[in-house]
Amino acid sequence: MLAIIAGIITLLIWLWLLLAHGGFWRVRRFMALPRNSDLAAKIAVIIPARDEAEVVGRCISSLLRQTYRGPVHIFLVDDGSKDGTAQAARQAAERSGKTSALTIIQGAPPPSGWSGKLWAAQQGIRRARELGARFFLLTDADIEHAPESISTLAAIAESGGYDLASYMVKLHCITFAERLLIPAFVFFFFKLYPASWIANPRRKTAGAAGGCILIRPQALERAGGIEAVRSEIIDDCALAKAVKQSGGRVWLGVTELASSIRPYGAFAGIAQMISRSAFSQLHHSAFMLLLAMAGLIATYLLPPVLLFAGHSLPALLGATAWLLMIIAYMPMIRFYRLTPLWTLFLPVVAIFYMGATLHSAIKYWRGRGGEWKGRVQDPAR
Numbered sequence: 001m002l003a004i005i006a007g008i009i010t011l012l013i014w015l016w017l018l019l020a021h022g023g024f025w026r027v028r029r030f031m032a033l034p035r036n037s038d039l040a041a042k043i044a045v046i047i048p049a050r051d052e053a054e055v056v057g058r059c060i061s062s063l064l065r066q067t068y069r070g071p072v073h074i075f076l077v078d079d080g081s082k083d084g085t086a087q088a089a090r091q092a093a094e095r096s097g098k099t100s101a102l103t104i105i106q107g108a109p110p111p112s113g114w115s116g117k118l119w120a121a122q123q124g125i126r127r128a129r130e131l132g133a134r135f136f137l138l139t140d141a142d143i144e145h146a147p148e149s150i151s152t153l154a155a156i157a158e159s160g161g162y163d164l165a166s167y168m169v170k171l172h173c174i175t176f177a178e179r180l181l182i183p184a185f186v187f188f189f190f191k192l193y194p195a196s197w198i199a200n201p202r203r204k205t206a207g208a209a210g211g212c213i214l215i216r217p218q219a220l221e222r223a224g225g226i227e228a229v230r231s232e233i234i235d236d237c238a239l240a241k242a243v244k245q246s247g248g249r250v251w252l253g254v255t256e257l258a259s260s261i262r263p264y265g266a267f268a269g270i271a272q273m274i275s276r277s278a279f280s281q282l283h284h285s286a287f288m289l290l291l292a293m294a295g296l297i298a299t300y301l302l303p304p305v306l307l308f309a310g311h312s313l314p315a316l317l318g319a320t321a322w323l324l325m326i327i328a329y330m331p332m333i334r335f336y337r338l339t340p341l342w343t344l345f346l347p348v349v350a351i352f353y354m355g356a357t358l359h360s361a362i363k364y365w366r367g368r369g370g371e372w373k374g375r376v377q378d379p380a381r
Contacts, residue, residue, distance in 0.1 A: 003309055007317025010302040014324035017299075022194025022205075025187070025328040027335045030195035032167060032255040034148040037155035040070035041134030043214075048107075048120030049089070050079035052141035055261050057092035062145040064096040072101065072150060075128050076141075077120040079107040085141070103127065114230045115370075122226045129217065136220065138213040142262035143169055145212075149257040153214045156251060160199075163219035163248030164240055166208035169258040173336050177267045180342070184349040185274070186254070187332045192281075193237065198252045206244040210236035212258050215243070222246040233280040233370045233378045254335065271356045276370055278353075278360035280378050284369075289361050293354055300325070300350035322347075 023029060045063055049056055056076070066072055074093075078086040086104050093102040105127060110119035121138060128136055135157065137150065149167075157165040168189065173182045193207030213236060220226070223242035232238035240250050264270045282288040303325060306318025326343040333342050363369055370378025 003306060003311055003314035004317070006298075006302055007306050007314045007321070010298055010306070010321045011317050011324075013299050014303075014321045014328070017191070018324055018328055021191070022196045024190040024194035024196075025331055027254055027331040030253040031335075032152055032156060032253045032257060034146075034257060035152045035155040036148075037068065037151045037158065039068075039134065039154050039158055042070055042131055043068065043072050043135045043137055043150060043154065044128035044131045044133035045072060045074040045137045045139060046121055046124035046128055047074065047076045047139055047141050048079055048117045048124065049076055049081065049085050049141040050116065050120070051081045051083045051085060053081070053083040053085045053088040055142040056085055057088045058144050058261055059139070059141050060089050060092035060102065061096055062147075063139075063150075064093065064098045064101060065147050066145065066150045067147045068151040068154060070134075073128075073131055073133075074102045075105060075124040076102065077105045077107045077124040079116055079120040080109065115233065115235065116372075118226055118230050118232070118235055122230070125220075125226060133217065135214050136217055138210070138215065139258075140211045140260075142260055143211045144259050144261050146257040149212075149255075150214075152255070152257055153212070156253075157214055157216075160251060161249055162199075162251040164208060164213060164215045164243045165251045166214070166236070166240070167212040167253060167255045167258050168209040169211045169260050170254070170256055170336075171260045172263045173338075174263065175265055177270055178264055179336075179338055180345060181267070181270045181349055181352060182264065183332045183336045183338065183342070184329075184346060184353070185270075186335075187329060188353070193252065195252050198240070198250050201244075201249055204244070206237065206240040206250050207252050208236040208240035208250065209252065211260060213239070215239075216248075219243050219246070219248045222248065233277045267352070271352075271359065274353060274356035275360035275363060276372055277378075278357040279364045279369065280360075282357075282361075284364060286361075289357070292357060296350050296354050300347045304347050 076089050093099045107120045110116050171182045197203045197205035198207050223246045228242050229238040244250050303318045303322035306314045329343045
């Protein structure tokens, strides 16, 4: 009887996710395809960079090759790098023959209460305001932009009247660990933040992807500026929430026009990425942690367990739930151009994410929460 109840629960969960959760899994519905923009206003690009010499050159070069009609000026904030990040950026601008389009700012150490990345972004925005730009583009140093990237994002923002428009860039997905875990990372993200709900002004849901955020300066000011989210670990979604709560409109989608060129490599690198912010997502609550573990078990682990439990009705319920899971995950697997067989491993992936989330909580309790590039950004309070 308990197995039948468990089967009904997991089946209802997947029916709800597929039919009533904003169509979060239908990737093509919120994919940004190349578009031309008639806009020719100035755009200021702000890049916080800390020890990014290996990737920043490709980022700068890609931004200087944009087809956007208007002027694009890049403000790179060197956040205490020790690997020649600023020099690599400067050399990339020189190779492009556009050194005048790049301003390098030597960042100051972050004040108390600020995360390093957001303090660097704040310093870049202060300088960028002098440009009188129509938009700020906040992007990471490891993002490579296709020539149509800025034009497409600007066209989306202008045509839809959005105050903040953001891409979930295509993440590095080459190694076995990346193929197993990275599409699921994006799948889980959109399950938390359905794109259709984000774009709906009648819903409170707000989200953005920090690798590529286009925002109107006036909307940023109405939301309280970067200072309003200065200590947030999940700063991109916090910024989108602040913009939406202040009356702004927000859009988030996926794209192949911007890609992360930073490899995660093996399992340890991906675990570090997840554990940096997972417990913060749960508001540092032990109760929420237990609830999240129970939810992952009921949603992802019960279907295969019931399928092989040896009883016909629970097995049928489990098999049906697992089939719905595969249907939901398939569009993301196709987006990353992987074989459909990867959909079968989502229950295994869920176990990995459970472990990384527990590790995130343990690091927080030990006073090492949000650790990134030598900085503890989410200290226990």
